[in-house]
Amino acid sequence: MLRTEGLGYWYQDKEQPLFQDINLEFEEGQSYAILGHSGTGKTTFLSLIAGLDKPREGDIFLNDRSLKQIGLTNYRRHDVAIVFQAYNLFNYMSPLNNLLTAMAITDASHAGDRGYAQRVLNDLGIGDDLITRNVQRLSGGQQQRVAIARTMCCDAKLVVADEPTGNLDEDNTKEVIDQFQRIAHEQQKCVIIVTHEPDVAARCDHQYRLENKQFVRLA
Amino acid sequence: MNFFKRAWLNVWAKKGRSVLLILVSSAILMFVLAGLLIRSAAVKATETAKTDAGATMTLSANRQAAFKKMQSSSSSSSSKSSRPKLTLTPVKLSDAKSIAKLSNIKNYNVTSSTTANAKSYDTVSTSTGMGGNSSGGPGGMKSTSSSSGDTQIDGVTSTALTTDFTDSQSKITKGRGIKASDKGTNNVVIEKELASQNNLTVGDTMTIKETTGSKSTLKVKVVGIYKASSTSSASAGPMSTDPANTIYASYTLANTIKGSKYAGTADSVTFNVTNPAKASATKKAGNKLISSKYSLSTDDSSYQSIKASMNNVEGFANKIVWLVAIAGTIILALIVILMIRERRFEIGVLLSLGEARWKIVAQFFTEMLMVIVIALAIAGVGGKFVGNQLGSQLVSQSTTTQTTSSGTSSQPGGGGQPGGSGGSGMRGGAGGPGSTTSSAKTKNPDLEIAVSAVDLAELGGFGLAITFLSIMIASGGILRLEPKKILIS
Numbered sequence: 001m002l003r004t005e006g007l008g009y010w011y012q013d014k015e016q017p018l019f020q021d022i023n024l025e026f027e028e029g030q031s032y033a034i035l036g037h038s039g040t041g042k043t044t045f046l047s048l049i050a051g052l053d054k055p056r057e058g059d060i061f062l063n064d065r066s067l068k069q070i071g072l073t074n075y076r077r078h079d080v081a082i083v084f085q086a087y088n089l090f091n092y093m094s095p096l097n098n099l100l101t102a103m104a105i106t107d108a109s110h111a112g113d114r115g116y117a118q119r120v121l122n123d124l125g126i127g128d129d130l131i132t133r134n135v136q137r138l139s140g141g142q143q144q145r146v147a148i149a150r151t152m153c154c155d156a157k158l159v160v161a162d163e164p165t166g167n168l169d170e171d172n173t174k175e176v177i178d179q180f181q182r183i184a185h186e187q188q189k190c191v192i193i194v195t196h197e198p199d200v201a202a203r204c205d206h207q208y209r210l211e212n213k214q215f216v217r218l219a
Numbered sequence: 220m221n222f223f224k225r226a227w228l229n230v231w232a233k234k235g236r237s238v239l240l241i242l243v244s245s246a247i248l249m250f251v252l253a254g255l256l257i258r259s260a261a262v263k264a265t266e267t268a269k270t271d272a273g274a275t276m277t278l279s280a281n282r283q284a285a286f287k288k289m290q291s292s293s294s295s296s297s298s299k300s301s302r303p304k305l306t307l308t309p310v311k312l313s314d315a316k317s318i319a320k321l322s323n324i325k326n327y328n329v330t331s332s333t334t335a336n337a338k339s340y341d342t343v344s345t346s347t348g349m350g351g352n353s354s355g356g357p358g359g360m361k362s363t364s365s366s367s368g369d370t371q372i373d374g375v376t377s378t379a380l381t382t383d384f385t386d387s388q389s390k391i392t393k394g395r396g397i398k399a400s401d402k403g404t405n406n407v408v409i410e411k412e413l414a415s416q417n418n419l420t421v422g423d424t425m426t427i428k429e430t431t432g433s434k435s436t437l438k439v440k441v442v443g444i445y446k447a448s449s450t451s452s453a454s455a456g457p458m459s460t461d462p463a464n465t466i467y468a469s470y471t472l473a474n475t476i477k478g479s480k481y482a483g484t485a486d487s488v489t490f491n492v493t494n495p496a497k498a499s500a501t502k503k504a505g506n507k508l509i510s511s512k513y514s515l516s517t518d519d520s521s522y523q524s525i526k527a528s529m530n531n532v533e534g535f536a537n538k539i540v541w542l543v544a545i546a547g548t549i550i551l552a553l554i555v556i557l558m559i560r561e562r563r564f565e566i567g568v569l570l571s572l573g574e575a576r577w578k579i580v581a582q583f584f585t586e587m588l589m590v591i592v593i594a595l596a597i598a599g600v601g602g603k604f605v606g607n608q609l610g611s612q613l614v615s616q617s618t619t620t621q622t623t624s625s626g627t628s629s630q631p632g633g634g635g636q637p638g639g640s641g642g643s644g645m646r647g648g649a650g651g652p653g654s655t656t657s658s659a660k661t662k663n664p665d666l667e668i669a670v671s672a673v674d675l676a677e678l679g680g681f682g683l684a685i686t687f688l689s690i691m692i693a694s695g696g697i698l699r700l701e702p703k704k705i706l707i708s
Contacts (some may be wrong), residue, residue: 073573073575086564088567091565092229099227105569105572105573
C-alpha cells in the first residue's frame with residue numbers, strides 16, 4: 001500500500017542526515033511500530049509518510065502513486081489519518097462535532113451522519129453523556145479515544161500515530177493499542193505507530209527500529 | 220461549507236472572547252458611524268443653510284459714481300465759494316421690480332427712511348451727554364435737507380423681511396408688523412417703550428409732523444408694537460436719536476413724508492436670494508438691468524460662514540471616519556493575529572486533515588463577520604449618541620472659530636447698516652464705523668444627527684472592509700504556517 005524509495009531527510013547538513021536511503025513497504029490490515037530513541041528521526045519519518053513534510057530525497061508512493069502526484073493536501077485529506085500524542089482535537093467542540101468536522105473536511109462517505117459518528121464513539125467507550133460535552137472536559141484517555149474515533153470515521157486507509165500513548169496510563173495505553181489493532185485488522189487499514197515504548201511496539205504486527213540512519217526490522 | 224459551522228461553534232463556545240471582540244468592534248464602528256453621521260449631517264446642514272441662511276442683494280445708489288461726479292463738477296466749477304454736494308439718486312422701484320423677476324430672487328424689501336417730529340406724543344429721550352439730536356450718524360448719508368426730526372421713520376415693504384426682525388433683535392409683541400398690503404396706508408409699528416411712555420396701544424392714532432416742505436401733520440395708525448432688544452441710544456451711535464423712537468411704516472408713507480418727488484423710489488431695495496451659491500451670478504444678471512447710477516451689492520456672508528463652518532465639520536468628520544477605520548483595521552488585525560497565534564494548533568489540525576488554507580481564512584473571516592454584525596447593531600444604537608456629542612462639540616468649536624475670524628475681517632467698514640438718521644438721507648451708506656458685522660447675524664445650524672439606512676449600509680461597508688483587511692493582514696501568518704512545525708515539535 002505505502003512504499004518508500006530511497007527516502008532521506010536532513011535538516012541543514014546533507015552530510016548529516018537523520019536517515020538515508022530508506023526503502024520500506026507497509027501493507028493494509030497490518031500494524032507497524034517504529035521504535036527509536038529520542039532525536040533519531042522517527043517523528044520526522046512519520047511526518048513524511050503523513051504528508052506533513054516533503055522528503056529531501058527519494059519518494060513515497062501510495063498504491064504506486066507518488067505523493068508528489070497526489071499532492072500533500074489532497075493526500076492528507078483523503079488518504080491518511082493522523083493521531084497525535086497531544087490528541088489535537090478541536091478544543092471548542094464536543095467529541096461528536098470533532099468527528100463530524102473531520103468527516104466533512106475529508107469528504108468521508110459517512111460525512112454528516114451523526115448516528116454513525118455516535119456509534120463509533122460509543123464503541124470506543126465514549127458514552128452518550130460525553131459525546132456532546134466539550135472535549136476539554138474529558139480525561140486524557142477519553143480524548144485520545146476521540147482522536148482515534150476521528151481516524152475511524154474518515155475513509156483514509158493509512159493511519160499514522162505519533163506517540164499515541166505518551167500521555168496515557170497503563171490501562172488506557174492497553175485500550176488504545178487494542179483500538180489500533182482493531183482498526184488494522186477489522187477495518188483493514190494500515191496503522192503505523194511511532195513510539196519509544198517497547199511494550200506498545202510489541203503489540204503491533206511488525207516492528208522497526210530506527211538506528212544509525214537506517215530502519216532495522218525487529219519482528 | 221463546513222467552515223461556517225466551525226466558525227459558529229467557535230464563536231459560541233468562546234463567548235468571553237467573542238464578547239470582547241464585539242465590544243472592541245462596536246467601539247470602532249461606533250466612531251466610524253459617528254463620523255459618517257456628522258459628515259452627512261454637515262452636508263445636509265450646508266444644503267439647509269442655502270435656504271435658511273440665505274443671501275441678500277442690495278440695490279442702492281452708486282456712491283462711488285456719485286462721488287466721482289461730485290469731484291468732476293467741483294473741478295469744472297469756477298466758483299470756489301460753494302461746496303460741492305454729493306447727490307445720490309434714489310432707487311427707482313421699476314428697476315427693483317425688473318431685478319425681482321430674476322429666477323434666483325425669492326422676495327424683496329423696499330427701504331425708505333426719513334425722520335419726522337412728534338406732534339401728539341413725546342419721544343423717548345436718552346441723555347448721553349454727547350449732544351443733541353444732530354442729523355446723520357457716521358455711516359449715514361448727508362441729508363438733502365438740513366432739518367431732521369426726533370422720530371425715525373423706517374419705511375419698509377415688510378418688517379418681517381428686515382434684518383432686525385429676521386435676526387430677532389426686534390420682535391412684535393402686540394398687533395402685527397408692516398406687510399406689503401400696508402402700501403399706501405398710514406399704518407405704523409412703534410417701539411414698546413415709546414408706546415408705554417405715551418399710553419399708546421394697537422388701534423390708537425398718533426400725529427407726526429413733516430420736517431421738510433410744508434411741514435404738515437400726518438395722522439398715523441398704530442397696528443403693532445415691537446420690542447427692540449437694545450434701546451440704548453449708545454448702540455446706535457452718539458449722534459442718533461433713541462432707537463425706541465424708530466417707527467416702522469410702509470415705504471410709501473416714508474416717501475410721502477420725504478416729499479412728492481420721492482414717490483416710486485426707495486433708499487435701497489434688498490433682495491433675498493433663493494440659492495446663495497448663485498448670488499454672484501444673480502448680481503451679474505441684475506447689474507445688466509440697472510444704470511451706473513445704482514449699484515448692486517451682495518451679502519452672502521451668513522451662507523459663506525455656515526458653509527465654511529460646515530465644511531470644517533465635514534472635513535473633520537471625514538478625518539474621523541478614515542482615522543478610525545485605519546486604526547480599527549490595525550487594532551482588529553492585531554487582535555486577529557494574536558487570536559491566530561493562540562489557535563495555531565487548531566490550524567495545524569485542520570491542515571493535517573487536509574483543509575484548504577483559504578477555508579481556514581474563510582472560517583476566521585466568518586467568525587469576525589458574526590462579531591461585526593452584532594457590533595453593527597450596537598454601533599447603530601450608540602453611534603447616534605456619540606455623533607450627537609461629537610457633532611455639537613464640533614459645531615460649537617467651528618462656530619467660535621468662524622465668528623472670531625469673520626468678526627476680525629469685517630470690522631473696518633462693511634455692508635451699509637445705518638449709522639444714524641439723517642433727515643431724508645438714505646438708509647445704508649457705504650458703511651462707517653457704526654456698521655455691524657455680518658457675523659453677528661450668522662447662526663450656525665445644529666447638526667441633525669439621524670441614523671438612516673444609507674448610513675447603516677455605509678457603516679456595514681466599512682465594517683466589512685475593516686474585517687476583510689484585518690483578516691487579510693493576519694492571514695499572512697496562516698498561509699505561512701506549516702502543519703509539521705505546529706503539530707510535531
